[in-house]
Amino acid sequence: xxxxxxxxxxxxxxxxxxxxxxxxxxxxxxxxxxxxxxxxxxxxxxxxxxxxxxxxxxxxxxxxxxxxxxxxxxxxxxxxxxxxxxxxxxxxxxxxxxxxxxxxxxxxxxxxxxxxxxxxxxxxxxxxxxxxxxxxxxxxxxxxxxxxxxxxxxxxx
Amino acid sequence: xxxxxxxxxxxxxxxxxxxxxxxxxxxxxxxxxxxxxxxxxxxxxxxxxxxxxxxxxxxxxxxxxxxxxxxxxxxxxxxxxxxxxxxxxxxxxxxxxxxxxxxxxxxxxxxxxxxxxxxxxxxxxxxxxxxxxxxxxxxxxxxxxxxxxxxxxxxxx
DNA sequence: TACAGTCCCATGATATCCCATAAATGCCCA
DNA sequence: TGGGCATTTATGGGATATCATGGGACTGTA
Numbered sequence: 001x002x003x004x005x006x007x008x009x010x011x012x013x014x015x016x017x018x019x020x021x022x023x024x025x026x027x028x029x030x031x032x033x034x035x036x037x038x039x040x041x042x043x044x045x046x047x048x049x050x051x052x053x054x055x056x057x058x059x060x061x062x063x064x065x066x067x068x069x070x071x072x073x074x075x076x077x078x079x080x081x082x083x084x085x086x087x088x089x090x091x092x093x094x095x096x097x098x099x100x101x102x103x104x105x106x107x108x109x110x111x112x113x114x115x116x117x118x119x120x121x122x123x124x125x126x127x128x129x130x131x132x133x134x135x136x137x138x139x140x141x142x143x144x145x146x147x148x149x150x151x152x153x154x155x156x157x
Numbered sequence: 158x159x160x161x162x163x164x165x166x167x168x169x170x171x172x173x174x175x176x177x178x179x180x181x182x183x184x185x186x187x188x189x190x191x192x193x194x195x196x197x198x199x200x201x202x203x204x205x206x207x208x209x210x211x212x213x214x215x216x217x218x219x220x221x222x223x224x225x226x227x228x229x230x231x232x233x234x235x236x237x238x239x240x241x242x243x244x245x246x247x248x249x250x251x252x253x254x255x256x257x258x259x260x261x262x263x264x265x266x267x268x269x270x271x272x273x274x275x276x277x278x279x280x281x282x283x284x285x286x287x288x289x290x291x292x293x294x295x296x297x298x299x300x301x302x303x304x305x306x307x308x309x310x311x312x313x314x
Numbered sequence: 315t316a317c318a319g320t321c322c323c324a325t326g327a328t329a330t331c332c333c334a335t336a337a338a339t340g341c342c343c344a
Numbered sequence: 345t346g347g348g349c350a351t352t353t354a355t356g357g358g359a360t361a362t363c364a365t366g367g368g369a370c371t372g373t374a
Binding site: 010011013014015017018019021022091092093 | 362363364365366367
């Protein structure tokens with residue numbers, strides 16, 4: 001599975017084009033669809049994004065009655081309905097839809113933020129505000145690279 | 158799992174490159190991604206670092222609703238967002254991002270400090286200050302290699 | 315005709331690759 | 345046990361490739 005790591009700030013040009021960070025494109029290099037999928041985010045000032053495989057995985061899951069609860073199913077369907085496929089051009093750029101740019105308040109610069117299996121595209125200032133707000137709290141909570149999920153933590157004995 | 162032990166001081170050159178200690182590279186030799194992951198540390202004057210496998214473990218856990226509490230999940234996402242992948246060059250060096258160098262106040266020399274499953278990269282002077290500060294406390298507490306975790310201690314009999 | 319979306323090529327900055335060297339380490343054999 | 349040889353490391357610097365970005369030309373559509 002693709003893993004998107006780190007933050008990269010790129011310019012949005014007059015035509016609405018942005019370079020997808022090379023590190024992110026590397027994660028998608030071997031896939032059949034050379035591009036990304038974007039959809040509106042719950043975070044104000046952001047766009048949600050992922051690779052095409054993730055979208056087809058969600059889609060395929062809808063055909064199995066057991067994989068989603070009814071509520072999850074509706075949510076998945078809405079996400080698919082609002083998603084847009086953005087193919088890479090020859091230089092690894094995509095063209096962001098005006099509606100999403102407007103919704104996220106993005107202009108001039110776009111901050112790609114990897115969050116593991118997916119990533120987001122932020123208005124840099126809004127992301128900075130978000131980071132400033134949470135950084136100290138994370139530190140106080142001892143958040144670090146030591147934070148493994150339950151299944152990966154070493155056994156108690 | 159990789160285990161990083163000991164401290165090594167290496168030079169940071171004009172291009173921002175540093176050799177990762179050979180002992181640390183040995184721990185990563187068999188992994189698919191030949192490089193390390195760095196992120197800002199809670200310790201002022203330091204950078205947190207680990208191998209790529211650890212990051213993918215954190216990342217993959219995000220897709221399972223049961224492995225993290227909601228707060229842990231958000232924290233894990235932010236850690237991934239702040240992390241950077243640094244591939245080894247042919248000589249086992251990495252290029253430290255300017256932002257992290259500035260944040261940790263590193264210049265000239267970098268001290269790699271193994272702390273078990275992860276390691277840190279310190280400004281040597283700041284590490285020395287940190288050591289001096291904590292040494293007396295450790296002595297008072299009788300800290301030594303005798304300190305086994307609870308699960309590994311011999312039964313009370 | 316206007317407009318938006320593609321495709322193509324150009325360019326400067328940056329990161330990566332490659333080779334060279336000196337020091338440190340480990341190894342072998344007497 | 346110790347000396348000497350061979351590897352591995354850490355480091356420096358130049359050459360090369362990649363990346364992000366800009367802009368022109370072409371195409372189909374309203």
